[in-house]
Amino acid sequence: MSDQLPKKSASIDRRTALRGAVAGAAILAAGSAVSGAATAAAPRRRTPGLRTGGKEVAVFGGGMAGLAAAHELVERGFRVTVYEPAFLGGKARSMPVPGTGAGGRADLPGEHGFRFFPGCYQNIPDTMRRIPFPGNPNGVLDNLIRVEGTVAGFRDKPPIFAPVEVGALDQLTPERLQNSIIGAFGFIPELPPHELAFFAKQMLMWFTSSPERRFGQWEYLTWEQIMRADGKSPAYRAYLVNALTRITVAAKPHLSSARTIGTIGEALVLAGTGLVPEFSGGVDRILNRPTNTAWIDPWVAYLRSRGVQFVMGQRASRLHHANGRIESVTVTDGGIATSVIADHYVCAMPVDKTVPLLDDQILSADPHLAGMRELLTDWMVGIQFYLRRPTEIPEGHIAALGSPWALTALRQAPMWVGDFPAQYGDGSAAECLSVDISDWDTPGILHHRPAKQCSAQEIASEVWAQLKMWLNTGTGWLRDEDIHSWHLDPGVSWSGGTAHNETPLLVNTVGSYDHRPTAHCAVPNLFFGGDHVRSNIDLATMESANESGRSAANAIIDAADDPAAHAPVFPLVALPAFEPAKRLDADRFRAGLPHILDV
Missing domain, CATH: 3.30.9 (D-Amino Acid Oxidase; Chain A, domain 2)
Structure with a gap:
């Protein structure tokens, strides 16, 4: 994996603006929520008469995505079998x-x-x-x-205990946001005050950027570029640009999409304000x-009690595509191959394990899936x-x-x-x-x-x-x-x-959103789960994997034309105080103009 990316100006040209407009339309089409609480879904159209498809589901991968999909499906009357080659719980497990x-x-x-x-x-x-x-x-x-709180350690300097909460506020205006960020990071040693103020201003620019700019500009810039790290002090580069990114999301600021970093940064800030009822758990x-005692083992026990079958030691090794569908899946156990036949198939494996299963027939049926080959993983x-x-x-x-x-x-x-x-x-x-x-x-x-x-x-x-x-x-x-x-x-x-x-995780590099799959694809009975699947939080986390499992379950419910209610998929939340600025920025982006704070 190369650590070098071509430098790209933070300003935008006509091509970027057009790309952003297309991306914005795609967001709306995909139903991505960018502000406010979850809204009621439109009624789903159903096929009159006999329903199509069955209720037998094979889930390959017993990590967060696979268990979440199994959970939502079994509670809606589907018959679910989970095939897991190693350990249930995946990267979330303890041992x-x-x-x-x-x-x-x-x-x-x-x-x-x-x-x-x-x-x-x-x-x-x-x-x-x-x-x-x-x-x-x-x-x-x-x-x-x-x-x-968090203990912040610095090389050869006394550590500092810092509260993780921004502080309960009665409202969060753009001005209060900027001041809160300055106050939150004022403890960093040797950080020039004007650079901290600049960092807060860039964060404010994110909060007031429109969805069109986020997907059309921020997605194609690195966090290092958007934070203008070149020429800044060692403290600014080491702490605000590099350390905060690495310790929060294990992402490299010179590779990672600024949109991804901005998304989780905004969510964490809002969780710390106490202003968002949906974010009630603090930072x-x-x-x-x-983990297994507190969560994974009780989860598996509950799923078993509802009828989920777990087949351990077996890994999906081939998807058999014929007549426009997946007809069966070969699983292997110590060199012994067997065939799995179901109505619906969920690939809930990490991206590096999923890509080898996508043969030419499947990619011919859905060329967008080839983008998964472009995704990068890290440790x-x-x-x-x-x-x-x-x-x-x-x-x-x-x-x-x-x-x-x-x-x-x-x-x-x-x-x-x-x-x-x-x-x-x-x-x-x-x-x-x-x-x-x-x-x-x-x-x-x-x-x-x-x-x-x-x-x-x-x-x-x-x-x-x-x-x-x-x-x-x-x-x-x-x-x-x-x-x-x-x-x-x-x-x-x-x-x-x-x-x-054996367990790398996705790295959201610049432009990687274009290559990531949704939970469903053009093959009508093939579905995807995992931290590489598009999600609202849009970061390789337990939350994104869980959300992808829910989305896969919902797509199966639709494919089976089943009357069961969808599993809830929760969007991130934005505050109304920033909406007027976002609308202004949407107009500026469509006109090919930079953000009003991008000076």
Whole structure:
């Protein structure tokens, strides 16, 4: 993957304006919501007389998208079988560290990466509310707890504890938004005030940009370009442009679509204001137990109780297309191939596993699917450090701002129910510090190599060294002698000295929206789910994957001409205060003029 993109001016030309107009029309046609709460869907037309199609659904992939599709379909009377080659829950799962439990305790809890549930998520909370959990009136949703602050670490400087909330406001005007952003990031050291003001102005430009400009201009510029990083101070580039992007969405600012970064940035800001009832969870929530215990296992149990069948160890290896439809799917298990026949087929696998299934016949039926070959993936993988004594780091997320490997972390033990050493391991581990590594391509400070070129032991020692460099100045929070053990996501493996990641995630590069599929395609009984499918939040997250599963379920309901109600698909929300500015900007964009703040 090349890290070089041609520089593109932030101003727009006639071609860009026309492209934006087309994109805006496509948005409306696709029913994408860009402001306000969800509106009632228009009644669906139904075929008179006998209904077409059956209710047998085969779902390939038991991650977030596949489980969400199965959930919505089985509750509407469909017969669903999920085929999963490895682990249910996908990248959202947790896993025990084998052989670490003793004295009746469970194995130490490991995971792909700590779970983060922003208040702007709406689809996942709706699902969680419908999964029973003993003693919880709102199901597993009640296993989420709110996080009030973040520890911001800086290299060789004392860390700072910063609240994650913008602060409850009675209203959010453009002026208040700009002032709130300046206040929120004023703690960053060595950041020139005029550059912070410029950053706030660029964010205000996003909030007041029309959908036409967002899809016609911002989609084709990188975050680095839209934030005019060239010529700015090292602090501006390191913290506001790079670090905030990497730790929030694991995206590279010189590659990522500015529209994607702006979309999640706006949602997080609005979640922190307290002004949007739909975003009632605040900026930051986490689970109060290991992910599988708190969420995935109860979910699978509930789906089984409703009739969902799970076939483990089998991976889709070929889609058989004939007579304009998918007639069957070959699945393999240890070299043994079998055929799966259903009425509807959902490819709910990661994009890198889906692309090899799209043969010439399928691409001939729907040429747009070839765009998936152009999509890029990157790594964001977790490592856990088990410590013999609790650290004194304040509870909440930890961001090592500007660290080479873009590290974020979370102290899990103090935020989980129960006594950690009494429940897990051999009783001598009192703390679980879970760390996400978002940058695997930048050399570190200890071994001076990217994570992809390090062994598992070198990754562990490098992560620990970076955490100490970014968090220990004036604190002494992390001590070498406290390390009990560590656990790296087993999805990372080595062969011939080369690292491989079984679970990469989509990177929303500039223009990638054009290549991404919708949940349905021109093949009438083939559907797609996953974080690469177009969604409202439009970012490789649990929320986007969940939304794609709902969209796939809705498309199947329509394809089967079934009378069941659609699963709700929740849009993001924008505030009315910004609508007049957006309408003005839509006129300017159609006229080929820059945003009024783009000076």
